[in-house]
Amino acid sequence: MASEASSSKGEFDIYQTYRKILDDEEMSPPLAAILSLSQLMVESNAGTMFELVKELHDGAEELKRHTTNPISLNAGCELFIAFVTLFPHESDSFAELKTELVKQGQKYAKEAISYRNKIAELMLDFIKDDSVILTHSYSRVVMRALLHAHKTKRISVYVTEARPRGLGVKTHEVLTAVGIPCTVVLDSAVAYVMDKVDFVLVGSEAVVESGGLINAVGSNQMAIIAKAAHKPFYALAESYKFHRLFPLSQYDLPTHNPSILSFPSLPPRPFVTPPTTSGVSPPIAKSGIDESLNVTPTSSSERSMSAEMTAKNPDVDYTRPDLISLVFSDVGILTPEAISQYLVAMFAG
Amino acid sequence: MSADLHGSQRAVETLVSKLRRRQVVGSREAALETVLVLRQVVSKARFSNIDQLISLIRSVGKRLVEAQPKEHSVGNTVRKLLHHIREEYNTAMTGNASSSKTVYSISNFVLQGQPRKQNVAPKSEATLTLKENDPDDPDSFARVLKPVLMEAIQDVLDELETVYDNISKNAKDHIHSDEIILTIGHSKTVETFLKVAAHHRSFTVIVAETGPSYNGHEMARALSSAGISSFLVPDSSIYAIMSRVNKVIIGAHAILANGGMFAITGSLLAANAARVHSTPVVVCAGQFKLTPLWNLYHDFGALDFADPSSVLGFEEGNLVDKVDVLNPYYDYVGPELVDVFITNDGDHPPSSVYRLIKETYDDDDHEL
Numbered sequence A: 001m002a003s004e005a006s007s008s009k010g011e012f013d014i015y016q017t018y019r020k021i022l023d024d025e026e027m028s029p030p031l032a033a034i035l036s037l038s039q040l041m042v043e044s045n046a047g048t049m050f051e052l053v054k055e056l057h058d059g060a061e062e063l064k065r066h067t068t069n070p071i072s073l074n075a076g077c078e079l080f081i082a083f084v085t086l087f088p089h090e091s092d093s094f095a096e097l098k099t100e101l102v103k104q105g106q107k108y109a110k111e112a113i114s115y116r117n118k119i120a121e122l123m124l125d126f127i128k129d130d131s132v133i134l135t136h137s138y139s140r141v142v143m144r145a146l147l148h149a150h151k152t153k154r155i156s157v158y159v160t161e162a163r164p165r166g167l168g169v170k171t172h173e174v175l176t177a178v179g180i181p182c183t184v185v186l187d188s189a190v191a192y193v194m195d196k197v198d199f200v201l202v203g204s205e206a207v208v209e210s211g212g213l214i215n216a217v218g219s220n221q222m223a224i225i226a227k228a229a230h231k232p233f234y235a236l237a238e239s240y241k242f243h244r245l246f247p248l249s250q251y252d253l254p255t256h257n258p259s260i261l262s263f264p265s266l267p268p269r270p271f272v273t274p275p276t277t278s279g280v281s282p283p284i285a286k287s288g289i290d291e292s293l294n295v296t297p298t299s300s301s302e303r304s305m306s307a308e309m310t311a312k313n314p315d316v317d318y319t320r321p322d323l324i325s326l327v328f329s330d331v332g333i334l335t336p337e338a339i340s341q342y343l344v345a346m347f348a349g
Numbered sequence B: 001m002s003a004d005l006h007g008s009q010r011a012v013e014t015l016v017s018k019l020r021r022r023q024v025v026g027s028r029e030a031a032l033e034t035v036l037v038l039r040q041v042v043s044k045a046r047f048s049n050i051d052q053l054i055s056l057i058r059s060v061g062k063r064l065v066e067a068q069p070k071e072h073s074v075g076n077t078v079r080k081l082l083h084h085i086r087e088e089y090n091t092a093m094t095g096n097a098s099s100s101k102t103v104y105s106i107s108n109f110v111l112q113g114q115p116r117k118q119n120v121a122p123k124s125e126a127t128l129t130l131k132e133n134d135p136d137d138p139d140s141f142a143r144v145l146k147p148v149l150m151e152a153i154q155d156v157l158d159e160l161e162t163v164y165d166n167i168s169k170n171a172k173d174h175i176h177s178d179e180i181i182l183t184i185g186h187s188k189t190v191e192t193f194l195k196v197a198a199h200h201r202s203f204t205v206i207v208a209e210t211g212p213s214y215n216g217h218e219m220a221r222a223l224s225s226a227g228i229s230s231f232l233v234p235d236s237s238i239y240a241i242m243s244r245v246n247k248v249i250i251g252a253h254a255i256l257a258n259g260g261m262f263a264i265t266g267s268l269l270a271a272n273a274a275r276v277h278s279t280p281v282v283v284c285a286g287q288f289k290l291t292p293l294w295n296l297y298h299d300f301g302a303l304d305f306a307d308p309s310s311v312l313g314f315e316e317g318n319l320v321d322k323v324d325v326l327n328p329y330y331d332y333v334g335p336e337l338v339d340v341f342i343t344n345d346g347d348h349p350p351s352s353v354y355r356l357i358k359e360t361y362d363d364d365d366h367e368l
Helices: A002-011 A014-022 A029-043 A049-066 A071-086 A094-112 A115-124 A140-150 A167-178 A187-196 A219-228 A283-290 A307-311 A336-347 B002-020 B027-044 B050-067 B072-094 B106-111 B140-161 B163-168 B188-198 B215-225 B235-244 B267-276 B350-360
Strands: A131-136 A155-160 A182-185 A199-202 A206-208 A213-216 A233-236 A316-319 A326-329 A332-334 B180-184 B204-208 B229-233 B247-251 B261-264 B281-284 B330-333 B340-343 B346-348
Touching: A014 A029, A014 A049, A029 A049, A029 A071, A029 A094, A049 A071, A071 A094, A071 A206, A071 A336, A071 B106, A094 B106, A115 A140, A115 A233, A115 A326, A131 A140, A131 A187, A131 A219, A140 A155, A140 A167, A140 A199, A140 A233, A155 A167, A155 A187, A167 A182, A182 A187, A187 A219, A199 A219, A213 A219, A219 A233, A219 A316, A332 A336, A336 B350, B002 B027, B002 B050, B027 B050, B027 B072, B027 B140, B050 B072, B072 B140, B072 B350, B140 B163, B163 B188, B180 B188, B180 B235, B180 B267, B188 B215, B188 B247, B188 B281, B204 B215, B204 B235, B215 B229, B229 B235, B235 B267, B247 B261, B247 B267, B261 B267, B267 B281, B267 B330, B340 B350, B346 B350
Parallel strands: A131 A155, A131 A199, A155 A182, A199 A233, A233 A326, B180 B204, B180 B247, B204 B229, B247 B281, B281 B340
Antiparallel strands: A206 A213, A213 A316, A326 A332, B261 B330, B340 B346
8 A cells, every 4th residue: 555655646746736726826725735635536546435534644744744834734634634534425436435525625625715705795894994904914815805895995004014024015015006005014113003003904824723823923923912002903714724723832833843043052152251341242252153144244234134044933923812802704703712612513523 | 465464564664663763662672572573574474485584574674673773682583583484494394305415515514613503492393394486376385384483483572571580590599698789770681680689698789870871770779679788879989899899790782792792881880890800790681682793892883872961961051062972872891891691591601602693593694
């Protein structure tokens, strides 16, 4: 069976299929994962349910190995595998069952693109005329909601730069092109701008079992500041992003590895008497660091982080459920407590 | 036949004008009147399939809600009725050969996460033969289904009529002897609750005046005539006496889907004071007050406004044009300020309200 699995993988590269599907701008990682797994089923030679599920698990593992941020991808894979195993099927032959499953997978992916419209519709009532909205980075579902609201209401949007990828600037371009007044704010200026804002709206990579949110780094910060300023914090998430993860802290996420936020190992400092003049930093300490840093010298006073420095920073962070006011999803408007009950009911069959 | 139809239409019009002129006072009264009108509508209605009936009830419901949008129990009763009707219809239909199988799809799999609907004991047995859109006998469908629907409507009516008794059932377990209870306004639900508890326990009630309507005065009078020792205090002393209070028991006008509620002005003050002193806030409300609407608390206009002359009378002539006077009748109290809702269907924390709503109403009816 092992040779069967490797030969099928040799002809069918699931990761390539996944990347090709992701070329479509509208596709999100979980849906692309579901489609790639459906494709895997088409190519598979499995004869029993057990073999099929094992191949699906192997395919999912393969996909996860290739990405640094596998959380949302994982959500899609788990949903599909749970559907295959838990949902009651009535089919006469295994081949018929397989074709049915593949069809369902593709049908769902097609339907799921329309979920963003459903969510935009639900969000519409919460956006009042002359609202000032703060959002983070670039999220397709948030874009859909804002553009939908723009048709009937006046809104203005603050968007954070979302370093290091700087996707906030992309949001700014899209919104300005349709005529929504939009300003990019520094990630460090979120607290400064919070009092001017009516509510905060973010997308999501995944919504987890505790009712918390996993999204681009900076969302947790925004949620904490919103809570302190008594502003509502809304998350938009399609139902295929619900994930059975229960992080106990930021460092409990699967994306966290020991190199993130690690301190560089420095050569041991030789003992030196401290300088008598204050204000002059000891020269010895600097020499140990200079070689490992590639500080890009700029003519202006602005400096930027090197690629190595950026690599030590996380991509996503975890926002606790008590900081989130409501989660808008295609299955309805849910409070964070409702999400955990929902997930358990869904995956427990 | 047409006279009957006009009869039910007249009933609807009468209720619409009563609601608009605010002649129906109190959410329970509004709910009762709505059920009676809908009962008339359903009994006189002519329909050959279920969709006609549902759209008829929805249009009537829409008119009633538009007459008085701030009276949420009207819409809630209509939604509850629609839910019951769909339940009865589905039970009756599953007896036939055309039973609906669970459609096999991922989106349905995801929807399995939805809380299970309340299993109302169906009135119809599966032996009913329902035939929709029968060209020979268009009334057959209605004829067979109507008695079943009438019983379902009677159920809703009974529930509304016994609301006070059901809520007060466990009153003695919620209040201990020698406790000091704070309440606000004149809620019949809370009044019955306290009176029933007084049969088994002796306690003291502090009633806040609740300006500018001063409903607190009637409440204090009603309670003391029942032998409960009551104190009447002005609203300004709520915070000051909160350290001596063991529980805050208040009524609600409507319970929103996020677990928050609309309650008489002054409730937000009492709830905040209670939160600071870690005093439990208990809300007594019937299930007909559960409203499947989410965004109302953003809308300042969702609060009903009463006559400003009770705040600043017209005698103060020179002030009247210089000052804008608002007299909101209700406060929005957020879910984090309430500890438990005591309803006729049991006690629930605010975080479970969304589940109650999913079980009691159908998703399509949220917007009538």
